[in-house]
Amino acid sequence: MTISDGVGRRPGGRSARVRAAVRAATLSELAEKGYTALTVEGVATRSGVHKTTVYRRWGGIDGLIADALEMASEEPWPIPDTGSAAGDLRALARLVLTGFTEAAEAPVSTAFIAAATQSPAVADALRDFFASRHDQAARIVTRAVARGELPDGTDPAEVVRAAVAPLYYRLFVSREPVDATVADRAADAALAAARAGTLGQVGSG
Structure with missing residues (x-):
């Protein structure tokens, strides 16, 4: 799928920084533990964002994953251009x-x-x-x-x-x-x- 961690890609204050940090933590937790073992607590600890904030803004693990995908959909993809x-x-x-x-x-x-x-x-x-x-x-x-x-x-x-x-x-x-x-x-x-x-x-x- 070629999805980056997104850190540093989205300018715009604390809210954007929090979102980027949580997104990066979500991807790291998924990479290490998979979907079934993903937890809000794990993402909160890794991102440094309080878990109550994570729950309030993302609702739960499905919200975290959906938001990570939304951010990825906004990023450019290295489309091949070989000439044919x-x-x-x-x-x-x-x-x-x-x-x-x-x-x-x-x-x-x-x-x-x-x-x-x-x-x-x-x-x-x-x-x-x-x-x-x-x-x-x-x-x-x-x-x-x-x-x-x-x-x-x-x-x-x-x-x-x-x-x-x-x-x-x-x-x-x-x-x-x-x-x-x-x-x-x-x-x-x-x-x-x-x-x-x-x-x-x-x-x-």
Whole structure:
């Protein structure tokens, strides 16, 4: 998922500093303990923010996770720009894969998915997070259309979904092995579908 700790990214007084500190503590606690062991007390201790403040502002662990996702959705994503649709989609799929396989990121990314299956508030925040990522990744497709690599009317979000969905299926449904080869294959399949015109915008033709 490629989510940073957010510290120093949000200017604006004590309230912003408290929010950033609590967000960083939430991510650290998730990385070390996972969703099921996350506690308000642990976040409060790590952040240096009194637990009554945490409860008052975030309500509980689901509020903490949802807010961390909201902050992440507002941050820029390093969208690949290799000069070709094929290279960009492969790099994008590998970027997503890295968020769930690299030791520094995988525990938090996996915890977000686990939390979303149990909390409607986190599920809503996760949906908004992915919507933001899809909006940013859409540049890959709009550039490809402008270069003539993909047909007019191609739906950018659908191409992005098609490129990364097989990774999520293997990671969280079938539990099959997933690596760079699988990521490349998913990206190539999405590109082929887009070139064939099967990922057009609804009502575009």
